[in-house]
Amino acid sequence: MTKFVIWFLFATVFSTITAVAQGKTENLFLITIDGLRWNEVFTGAERKLLNKDRGGVDDTIGVQEKFWRDSASARRKALMPFFWTTLIKEGVVYGNRNLGSEAIVTNEIRISYPGYAEILTGSVQPEITTNEKKQIQEVTILEFLKSELQLSDVKVAAFTSWDLYPYAVSRKPGAVYCNAGYTPVNDGRLTQRQSFLNVIQDEIPKQWSNVRYDALTFHHGMEFIKKNKPRVFYFAFGETDDWAHDKRYDHVLEAAHRVDNYLKEIWQFVSSDPQYAGKTSFIITADHGRGSSDTENWTNHGREIPGSEYIWVAVFGPDSQKKGELSQTSMVHAKDIPATMAKLFGLNFRMVAPGCGQTIPLATY
Numbered sequence: 492m493t494k495f496v497i498w499f500l501f502a503t504v505f506s507t508i509t510a511v512a513q514g515k516t517e518n519l520f521l522i523t524i525d526g527l528r529w530n531e532v533f534t535g536a537e538r539k540l541l542n543k544d545r546g547g548v549d550d551t552i553g554v555q556e557k558f559w560r561d562s563a564s565a566r567r568k569a570l571m572p573f574f575w576t577t578l579i580k581e582g583v584v585y586g587n588r589n590l591g592s593e594a595i596v597t598n599e600i601r602i603s604y605p606g607y608a609e610i611l612t613g614s615v616q617p618e619i620t621t622n623e624k625k626q627i628q629e630v631t632i633l634e635f636l637k638s639e640l641q642l643s644d645v646k647v648a649a650f651t652s653w654d655l656y657p658y659a660v661s662r663k664p665g666a667v668y669c670n671a672g673y674t675p676v677n678d679g680r681l682t683q684r685q686s687f688l689n690v691i692q693d694e695i696p697k698q699w700s701n702v703r704y705d706a707l708t709f710h711h712g713m714e715f716i717k718k719n720k721p722r723v724f725y726f727a728f729g730e731t732d733d734w735a736h737d738k739r740y741d742h743v744l745e746a747a748h749r750v751d752n753y754l755k756e757i758w759q760f761v762s763s764d765p766q767y768a769g770k771t772s773f774i775i776t777a778d779h780g781r782g783s784s785d786t787e788n789w790t791n792h793g794r795e796i797p798g799s800e801y802i803w804v805a806v807f808g809p810d811s812q813k814k815g816e817l818s819q820t821s822m823v824h825a826k827d828i829p830a831t832m833a834k835l836f837g838l839n840f841r842m843v844a845p846g847c848g849q850t851i852p853l854a855t856y
């Protein structure tokens with residue numbers, strides 16, 4: 492055999508290992524909404540929590556007017572109108588247990604960092620058992636995509652409400668651009684809007700020292716997106732979890748409703764920009780569930796709280812089947828997300844993470 496033939500055979504075999512079928516995805520948004528229960532996503536506000544006693548609701552009449560409807564389908568549209576009227580037509584959502592579709596985190600700890608570690612590395616990280624700031628040890632999907640797609644520093648970025656994320660997005664600190672918590676944005680010459688957001692986030696009184704309000708994360712993130720046009724972008728919203736821990740169901744609902752509006756703004760921008768329109772996929776999920784509204788367990792989650800393992804996973808975009816809300820599916824896991832993200836780009840994450848989860852069935856190719 493000539494050298495050329497040997498090279499050709501090698502290249503052919505190798506490319507079938509590293510690459511999978513290429514779809515239309517050229518950009519990807521991963522969006523997490525911390526600890527937002529499947530119950531609220533699929534059935535809207537829960538009656539048992541729309542009160543002062545169990546839900547810690549302040550203005551019960553106002554909240555009921557805004558979020559209570561008689562049917563589950565009307566309630567979820569009141570809570571997340573953009574998700575349930577527009578986005579849902581663009582892909583699939585797993586996790587409605589009432590319809591025989593379940594999505595879970597595989598890790599048994601069922602708190603935030605172990606959940607995000609699973610979402611980002613595709614496997615349970617045994618050394619991450621708390622929310623302590625500890626650098627992740629395994630390659631993340633963000634690092635993998637940055638390297639495989641040969642992207643420069645601003646083309647892969649994470650904007651997150653929780654300040655732990657610089658430890659979670661890459662093995663080496665700073666290897667993936669990450670603006671987290673109340674850290675000011677610094678991505679070169681700042682726009683007027685970026686400078687203003689830096690000032691305002693510094694000056695406002697803060698509910699939590701380590702979790703930035705989602706509004707600041709969102710508007711900072713959008714400005715970064717418009718300025719730098721990242722190919723891979725991660726938005727991690729946090730208020731849904733922290734308001735629940737604070738036993739404020741009214742604020743949980745408002746936070747979920749705001750994030751729905753952020754999804755709308757992102758979608759509208761993406762649809763109007765030539766780099767993104769028709770070439771951008773979205774994966775939207777949560778890092779854990781939480782307990783039942785039958786007790787005060789709804790405020791919490793963890794190994795000891797039944798129900799904390801249940802999440803939901805939505806995949807929207809040009810390479811998703813347009814089947815909307817799914818029923819009677821096989822189980823989907825948080826650890827399946829990186830392989831799915833890689834596949835959307837025609838790549839195989841298993842190459843660098845042999846123990847990672849499966850790809851979520853969704854592709855039209």
Ligand SMILES: [Zn+2]
Binds near residue numbers: 526602603604
């Ligand atoms: Zn969490």
